[in-house]
Amino acid sequence: AEIVDSMSQKTQLLNQLAYLVNQPIQSIQPLTNNLQNLDKSATIQTALKSREDILVLKQMLKIDQEETKLAKSKLFPTIGLSAAIKRKGDSLALNGDGHSNADQSFVAASLSWNLFNGFSNKHTIEATRYKTLADKMMLNDYKNRITTELNNAFLQLNATKAKLKSAQMEQKAANEYYKLTKGRFENQLASADELSRSIADLAATKAK
Numbered sequence: 001a002e003i004v005d006s007m008s009q010k011t012q013l014l015n016q017l018a019y020l021v022n023q024p025i026q027s028i029q030p031l032t033n034n035l036q037n038l039d040k041s042a043t044i045q046t047a048l049k050s051r052e053d054i055l056v057l058k059q060m061l062k063i064d065q066e067e068t069k070l071a072k073s074k075l076f077p078t079i080g081l082s083a084a085i086k087r088k089g090d091s092l093a094l095n096g097d098g099h100s101n102a103d104q105s106f107v108a109a110s111l112s113w114n115l116f117n118g119f120s121n122k123h124t125i126e127a128t129r130y131k132t133l134a135d136k137m138m139l140n141d142y143k144n145r146i147t148t149e150l151n152n153a154f155l156q157l158n159a160t161k162a163k164l165k166s167a168q169m170e171q172k173a174a175n176e177y178y179k180l181t182k183g184r185f186e187n188q189l190a191s192a193d194e195l196s197r198s199i200a201d202l203a204a205t206k207a208k
Contacts, residue, residue: 001084006092007194010160014026014028014079015162017056038154038157040150040151042153043150044100044146044147044150045191047146047150048143048146048147049076051146053142054143054146056133057138057139057142058139059076059133060135061132061135061136061139064128064131064132064135067128067131068125068128068129068132071121071124071125071128071179072125074124075125076120077111077112077113078111078112078113079110079111080109080110080111080112081109081110082107082108082109083105083106083107083108084104084106084179085105086105086106105177125196140156154190167205170205170208171205171206171208173205174198174201174202174204175202177198177199177201177202178198178199178202181194181195181198182198
């Protein structure tokens with residue numbers, strides 16, 4: 001039952017890892033000694049710069065800034081400019097056809113400015129500013145959460161390293177005791193029961 005439960009947990013972790021990297025994963029290689037020299041500060045900085053969720057939130061902030069600029073632009077007047085060159089006539093000098101002006105060229109400009117729109121523009125600008133502020137707070141909160149998770153992960157890693165060192169020393173002690181008991185058994189100074197217990201203890205420390 002314990003083996004089945006452990007295999008189930010392993011499969012769940014592999015599924016979670018496959019979800020995070022967006023590709024199927026059936027197995028992973030054993031961890032190397034690189035974890036011994038893993039730099040916490042560099043790892044956190046890499047996560048804050050390169051994680052996809054952080055990049056998405058930063059892009060949302062850029063969109064908010066552009067929306068604020070767009071909202072502010074509505075406060076300015078709208079200017080339209082048009083021009084045309086039109087000459088017509090019945091001679092080489094294009095001096096008219098006797099009915100209309102010979103030169104129909106023109107330049108025109110229009111200026112429109114909404115003096116009052118029920119404070120719609122003002123409220124729109126305020127809304128975009130509040131949205132930008134909310135997204136900034138969300139980004140900062142997300143960064144703090146990532147930093148906290150990684151700090152906790154390093155604490156857990158250090159605790160696991162300490163457990164590993166303790167288990168290694170325990171295995172070393174069990175191995176020495178096994179050798180001692182085996183020597184005593186060969187000299188008929190220890191019973192078979194003592195020897196079997198020392199073998200079992202050594203196997204247990206190896207498994208741990």
